[in-house]
Amino acid sequence: MNQVFAGRRLAVGVCGGIxxxxxxxxxxxxxxxxxxVDVLMTPAAHRFVGALSFQALTHRPVLDDPWATDAEGQIAHIAVAEAADLLLIAPATANTLAKLAHGLADDAVTLTALAARAPLLLAPAMDGGMFGHPATQGNLATLLARGCLVVGPEEGRLASGLTGHGRMAEPESILQAAAGLLQRRADLAGLRIVVTAGGTREPIDPVRYIGNRSSGKMGYAIAEAAAARGAAVTLISAPSALPVPSAVTYIAVETVQELRTALHRGLAHTDVLIQAAAVSDYRVAAVAAEKMKRKGEDLVLRLVENPDLIAEIGAMPERPILVGFAAETGNDLAQAREKLRRKNLDLNVLNDVTAPGSGFGTDTNQVTILGRSGAPEVLPLQSKRAVADALLDRVLALIPESRRP
Ligand SMILES: Cc1cc2nc3c(=O)[nH]c(=O)nc-3n(C[C@H](O)[C@H](O)[C@H](O)COP(=O)(O)O)c2cc1C
Incomplete structure (x- = not known):
């Protein structure tokens, strides 16, 4: 792990916790x-540990004054924010998590975090009641959805003497999480990845459609994670309320037919296709040209089957690495395995949308990844961004060494 840190620049924000x-x-x-290492401290952090200790360890000044300038006259927090490969905030107090979630910037730590473009790793630490409070949980959910990574907290003895969930992750775990983040930084550079996301809509008439509950969060998280890791990402999105991620080529589609056209247009230049969109298996046979009116009787709509987009691509002799998602109401491994084989996928991600914390609209997900060989890998319930990174790790492992960036 140690070699990952050599020559890298890290900003470490320290807050006021034991x-x-x-x-x-x-x-x-x-x-x-x-x-x-540049250490940043909040005023409260000074109550717990001396700046001199950090200064002695890093041989560099500690930044605790938002108004400070460096030796070259540069605004110090901007210089640190721009130079950092990674920003770690530890301990991340409930107060600082709240400030980060809302974009406040009134101390050296939050100011630098707002200015930095580097990945942000948070190591929360607090009393169990504070950690479990809906405000803290809501702030963490906001930060996770924004792509921050969180290590810990763990269950254990707290400074109060009580046992609970809120103890900061041990230094070793924090270092491992930081190393993992740095290692991942550009490991997908040179790869062209297409991600589909959102839920397709099949029109019934100019006003109504057949849709589904997909929010697009999983697919958008994959697109963001892949772009952050250096891939050239095209996000083909069926309707979703999410903002368009930066650093991706964005193609908006509505129906399965439109999605199919967009997919095939770029297929020859695609290394990896991740189909996270929830696509409609059927479409209305005859879409009404005008808004349909009540007729005082039952209405029968004839639906015709849509093409199975991923199976079509799976059957091609020259095809990208194919990853499918099986959103199921239940954890049917046999069915997911059969789908992987029938559609000729490389990976199939089984997602029980009825499990707590999983599925449509949530910021977290619990999935099982099935490959062509080996046992299914059951991942823990974690943020969709963390699921995205774990999935991209598996995708990278499928790419022959010779073709890796
Ligand atoms: C003895 C003591 C221990 C504290 N420990 C924590 C802690 O572990 N986590 C936390 O979120 N707040 C803790 N607090 C409260 C924070 O110090 C306080 O909310 C402060 O405003 C945080 O400021 P900062 O986020 O700018 O560092 C503690 C306070 C005291 C007096």
Whole structure:
């Protein structure tokens, strides 16, 4: 792990919690591994640990004054934010999580976090009641949805003497999470990845449609994660209320036919296709040209079957790596395995949309990844962004060494 940090630049934001003393170990390990570390402190952090300790470990000044300029006269927090390969905030207090979630920037830590473009790793630490409070949970959900990574907290003895969920992750876990993030930074560079997302709409008449409950969150998280890891990403999106992610080529579609056209247009230049869109299996045979009116009797709509887009591509002699999603109401592994084989997929992601914390509209997901060989891999319930990164790790492992960036 240590070689990952050599020559990298990390900003470490320390907040006012008891666990601040453990961050001395994290910083010391980073410096020993060859990283250049800028420590930022909130005013409250000074109550728990001395700036001098961090200064002595890093051989650099601690940034705790939002108004400070550096030796070149640059605004210090902007210089640190721009230079950082990774920003770690540990301990991330409930107060700072709230500020980050709302974009407040009134101390060196939150100010730098707002200015930084580097990935943000948070190590929350607090009393169990504070961690479980809906405000803190809501703030964390906002930050996770925005692509921040969170390590811990863990269950254990808290500073109060009570046992609960809120203890900061151990320095070793924090270092491992930071190393994983840095390692992933550009590991997909050179790959062309197409992600489909959202829920298709099949028109009934100019006003009504047949749709589904997909929010697009899983597909958008995959597109964002792949772009952050250097891939050239095309996001083909059926309707979704989510903002268009930056750094992706965005194609909006509505129906399965439109999705099919968009997919085939770029297929020759696609290395990996991840089909996370929820597509309608059927469409209305005869779409009414005008809004249909009540007739005082039952209405029968004839539906015709849509093409199975991923199976079509799976049957092609030259095809990209294919990843499918099986959104099921139940955890039917046999059916997911059969789908993988029948559609000639490389990976099939089984997603029980009825499981707590999983499925449509949630920010978290619990999935099982099935490959062509080996046992199904059951991932823990985690943010959709973390699921996206775990899935992209599996995709990368399928790409022959010779073709890897
Ligand atoms: C002894 C003591 C321990 C504290 N420990 C924590 C903690 O572990 N986590 C937390 O979120 N807040 C903790 N707090 C409260 C924060 O210090 C307080 O909310 C502060 O405003 C946080 O400021 P900051 O987020 O700018 O660092 C503690 C307060 C005291 C007095």
């Amino acid at each position: 666990a601040a003393y453990k961050v001395l170990t994290v910083v010391s390990r980073l410096v020993q591994a060859g990283a250049l």
